[in-house]
Amino acid sequence: MRGLLLALLLVVSLPAMAFDLGKTLGGKSLKIGKTSKTEEIRIGREIAGNLLGAAPLVMDAELQKYVNRVGLWVALQSERPDLPWRFGVIDSSDLNAFAAPGGYVLITKGLYRTLNSEAELAGVLAHEIAHVVKKHHLKLLQKQQLLDAGAGLLGEQVGKDSDSVRKLIGSGAEICARSLDKGAEYEADRMGVILAARAGYDPYGLPEVLQAIGHAGRDDGRVALLFKTHPHPDDRLAKLGEAVGDRLDGVKDGKMLRERLYKMKE
Amino acid sequence: MRHDLFLLGALLATTAAWAGEPGTALKNDSLRAEPYGDAKAVGSLNRGDKVDILAKQGAWLQVKAGKTTGWVRLLSIKRGSSSGGSEAAGVLALASGRAGTGQVVSTTGVRGLNEEALKSAKFNDADIQLLDTSAVSADDARQFAATGGLAARRLDYLPEPKGGAQ
Numbered sequence: 001m002r003g004l005l006l007a008l009l010l011v012v013s014l015p016a017m018a019f020d021l022g023k024t025l026g027g028k029s030l031k032i033g034k035t036s037k038t039e040e041i042r043i044g045r046e047i048a049g050n051l052l053g054a055a056p057l058v059m060d061a062e063l064q065k066y067v068n069r070v071g072l073w074v075a076l077q078s079e080r081p082d083l084p085w086r087f088g089v090i091d092s093s094d095l096n097a098f099a100a101p102g103g104y105v106l107i108t109k110g111l112y113r114t115l116n117s118e119a120e121l122a123g124v125l126a127h128e129i130a131h132v133v134k135k136h137h138l139k140l141l142q143k144q145q146l147l148d149a150g151a152g153l154l155g156e157q158v159g160k161d162s163d164s165v166r167k168l169i170g171s172g173a174e175i176c177a178r179s180l181d182k183g184a185e186y187e188a189d190r191m192g193v194i195l196a197a198r199a200g201y202d203p204y205g206l207p208e209v210l211q212a213i214g215h216a217g218r219d220d221g222r223v224a225l226l227f228k229t230h231p232h233p234d235d236r237l238a239k240l241g242e243a244v245g246d247r248l249d250g251v252k253d254g255k256m257l258r259e260r261l262y263k264m265k266e
Numbered sequence: 267m268r269h270d271l272f273l274l275g276a277l278l279a280t281t282a283a284w285a286g287e288p289g290t291a292l293k294n295d296s297l298r299a300e301p302y303g304d305a306k307a308v309g310s311l312n313r314g315d316k317v318d319i320l321a322k323q324g325a326w327l328q329v330k331a332g333k334t335t336g337w338v339r340l341l342s343i344k345r346g347s348s349s350g351g352s353e354a355a356g357v358l359a360l361a362s363g364r365a366g367t368g369q370v371v372s373t374t375g376v377r378g379l380n381e382e383a384l385k386s387a388k389f390n391d392a393d394i395q396l397l398d399t400s401a402v403s404a405d406d407a408r409q410f411a412a413t414g415g416l417a418a419r420r421l422d423y424l425p426e427p428k429g430g431a432q
Contacts, residue, residue: 073411257414
């Protein structure tokens with residue numbers, strides 16, 4: 001994959017072709033650091049809207065307000081507190097959570113039901129917040145765009161209008177079914193633990209959820225997509241354990257807030 | 267006396283979710299006499315070792331491994347009974363890409379959020395707007411945090427462990 005990308009980059013950069021990627025895209029190529037915040041949000045909104053087409057929001061206004069309060073409080077501890085953060089619980093029995101560029105974070109009802117404390121919710125949301133902060137999905141789209149460029153599909157302005165956004169993100173919410181590289185997932189785990197701790201929560205909420213997910217059987221359809229797109233929870237726990245070591249020994253007064261976790265109505 | 271109080275605290279902090287459960291070591295680690303990084307080592311665990319979880323205290327688990335009882339960091343232990351060999355085989359299968367394909371068996375009878383469902387999803391305008399109306403202000407979030415006794419703290423991100431992403 002990386003080899004292919006490099007090869008394409010080489011082809012694209014051949015001077016003889018006098019080929020300027022940015023120019024060809026009308027100055028709107030999706031370069032990291034060059035995609036404006038407005039474009040990033042537009043891209044994320046399209047992805048989130050499509051995901052909501054596959055699984056709508058759970059009709060419980062109190063629940064939705066609650067996850068927004070927890071989520072925004074955690075996001076405020078990140079390097080991008082000023083994004084228009086949006087959090088939601090979607091009506092799916094799958095165990096999964098999703099992030100889209102610009103601050104969109106959605107968690108399934110199935111995963112929410114496995115939670116035992118607000119600290120666990122904060123940990124899950126913090127992992128997704130980390131993906132947004134590090135622009136992991138934006139980078140994935142950029143990579144895809146370069147591949148498409150190699151395949152001769154260049155020429156669209158990107159992120160400028162909804163048509164070009166649609167072309168960029170592909171069909172529906174398919175980007176949510178694609179894997180980031182493992183390193184990005186481990187990074188989001190490491191950041192998620194810290195973001196939750198910065199917000200005053202017990203840092204071990206996310207690992208606790210990973211423990212629970214790890215217990216789901218491999219033939220359990222509710223984790224099929226999660227297991228396909230993420231390293232196994234055991235590996236994530238082990239990696240997190242290596243990264244944490246004694247670094248959180250000083251963090252002792254984090255809150256679990258078991259009793260404040262909002263109980264779903266149905 | 268202090269020690270007894272501490273032990274009492276440890277017992278009270280024990281959660282039903284952990285105590286009495288079996289577990290498996292996810293990595294090699296030391297067993298310590300007390301739940302501190304600088305406490306005396308009383309034994310060691312090798313990856314894959316089976317333990318019985320006796321108690322939880324903060325980020326530490328008291329476990330019994332064979333004849334040795336000691337404290338180990340909770341991130342070093344996978345909770346629950348796993349049938350060792352098959353679990354490891356599962357991880358290997360996943361790593362080699364053999365698992366996770368095909369096996370999309372829904373146990374709920376509801377179509378899951380699989381690739382196909384995501385790909386064919388159509389933009390849900392009503393719900394994206396509903397998502398906007400559920401958003402809260404930063405002040406609201408801060409107030410909510412304060413109500414729960416949550417105080418923000420400074421903490422650096424964790425560096426990537428040596429050995430890289432793999």
